[in-house]
Amino acid sequence: MKFSTLAIHGDGKTEERAGDIVQAVHLATTYKQPKLGEFQENVYTRGSNPTRLALEKHLAVIEGARYAFAFSSGMAAIDTAFHLFKSGDRILLNDNVYGGTFRYASKLFAGMGLSYDLVDDFNTLDFDRLPGDVRGIFLETPSNPLLKVTDIRRLAEKARAGNITLIVDNTFMSAYLQKPLDLGSDIVVYSATKYYSGHSDILAGALVLNDEENAARVKLLQNTLGNPLGPQDSYQLERSIKTLAVRMDRQCANAAAVVDFLRAHPKVKRVFYPSIDDEERRVQEAQSRGFGAVLSFILRDGCDPARFIDDLLLFDFAVSLGSVESLVCHPASQTHESFSAELRKKAGIEDGLLRLSIGIEDIGDLLEDLERALKAA
Template sequence: MRYESIAIHGGRMDDREKKAVNYPIYLSSTFAQPSLDQFQEFVYSRGNNPTRSNVENLAAELEDAKYGLVLASGMAATSLVFGLLKQGDKVLINNNVYGGTWRFVSNVFADHGIEYEIVNDFNNYNFDTADSNVKMVFIETPSNPLLEITDIRKVSAEAKRKEILTVVDNTFLTSYFQKPLNLGADIVVYSATKYYAGHSDILAGLVMVNNDELYAKLKFLQNTYGGILSPIDSFLLARGIKTLSLRLDRHQKNAWLVAQYFQQHPAVKNVYYPGLKSHKNHEIQRSQADGDGGVLSIRLNDGWDSKKFIEGLKIFDLAVSLGGVESLICHPASMTHESYALELQNKIGIDNKLLRLAVGLEHQEDILEDISNALKEAKI
């Protein structure tokens, strides 16, 4: 079956007599076993729950992955993957990643004797210069919030040559637009809070993997850490996935129109969206992804006030997160990437003029009209 059909019909099938078309919610912490020498698939819900297993299987099918793990949040998923590291190991990360990931790397790693190094451009990084204790590469592509693109094939191949794991945060595109495992990555992580769930009503995380040994380690950590998704939220995540392709098509269509509008408006100095031919890594994006997603960032010119622009918007809510049906705008320097030191923000380009927009599913004319009116109010 193709993606849209798998999204609706994938996962576990209800094996009860009623044959429900929606997999049931199993609100049970524990499951009775037939005998001491006959334990079943489900024993205790922290280790495994039928409803959670359903959405894990569903997400794995969509990813072309052998295994899927679902967690209580995107950061729970990232933390699970970082749990593979040992004292003395080192991680390479790209220079703009989700603020929560940076907070973990820059604060928690040191307590566990783990090192990290920021790589400004993985596309031109020489892995032969990497320290011998580098065990993992963690990249976001497109990155948050500057929508930079990393060549997954190239980085994965070079990392594999040095026996380094490649982890890709694919939150912005999902498996509908990009499948990093098929491009050579070892592990894919998601904040499923975003596009997979799609309605700003739950937190969830996903980890995808093909390797049996890696899966066994991650499954052990999932059970040990206990940051699992509840049965009700697992059901809601599976429900959101059913319309994922439809929503992403509309998100992307609207984002493309907004990006083009900004590109031609005198108020906007920079537009960061990989779908634009002006994007520095547009060709890499075309080579590895089938779409560009619904997120873009802009930097206003000096003659326009960012605060007034935000306050002038009626459809776009000022809020963190993305991927819901509604349009959101945020100020990365103070809202999503405030954990970055000011010096690092300035070095990367996360300044007070930078704004990130998650374009929703509203009518395109309403979205453009809202932006146009807000820019008029923002003129100094």
């Protein structure tokens, strides 16, 4: 079956007793045990909840994965993934990584006995010269906020040969556009707050993988760290996933039109999007179904980014991405404020950089809004 069908039907199972055609919301925090010494699947909701399990099965189906886990936030999923490493391990992160992930590495790794290095380009990384303690790679492709593309297949081969676990944060793409497990990565994490939710009203995370041993450990961590997604949010997230493909098709088409518009505009110095550079475009086309709906750009010298933001009517000035409404954000002071000014400069995150998350509004209205704000800037 194709993605759009799987997104609606999942594994085809819903509440049998009443014949519901949508998932039932199981709010109970604890479940009756049959007898002393006899146990059933659901004992206590932190370990297992039927609504969450239904969502997790649905996530596994659309990803084509053996296992999926739903968490209370993207950071909870990322925290769980980092707990798979042990003291003494080093993890490589791309230098354009979400600021919250960087904050985790820079503030918490040392206390866990972990260390990290930032890598500017995994496509050209020389694996023969890596320190012997590198046990993990954490990658976002396209990266955040500069939309740099990494060849996942090539990186996965190298990582496997070096016994290094490859984790891909696939938030910007979703399983609809890109399936990193099929490309050889070991673990995929999501901020499901973004495209999976799609309506800026659920905070959630997901982790998907195929390896049985790691899956057992993730289940233990989810129950022990106590970070699973609650039943109401699980229900709502599953409902949102049903429209993922339709939303993303529209968002990607709108984003492509915005990219063309900005690239031709005299007040725009540079646009960042995976279709612009020939080599990145080739890799992106080979490993995904589309270019996504997030783009960044820099205004020409002398233009005022604050004025541009103020004059937008449809684009709300807010962090986050992936929802039906369009947003504008300023990475240097918002999503990437946890980077020092020096690090931001090194990673190419200029103070004048603006990031757009494109929604599903009418494209004519979006371009008109951008034109008015650019005129004012």
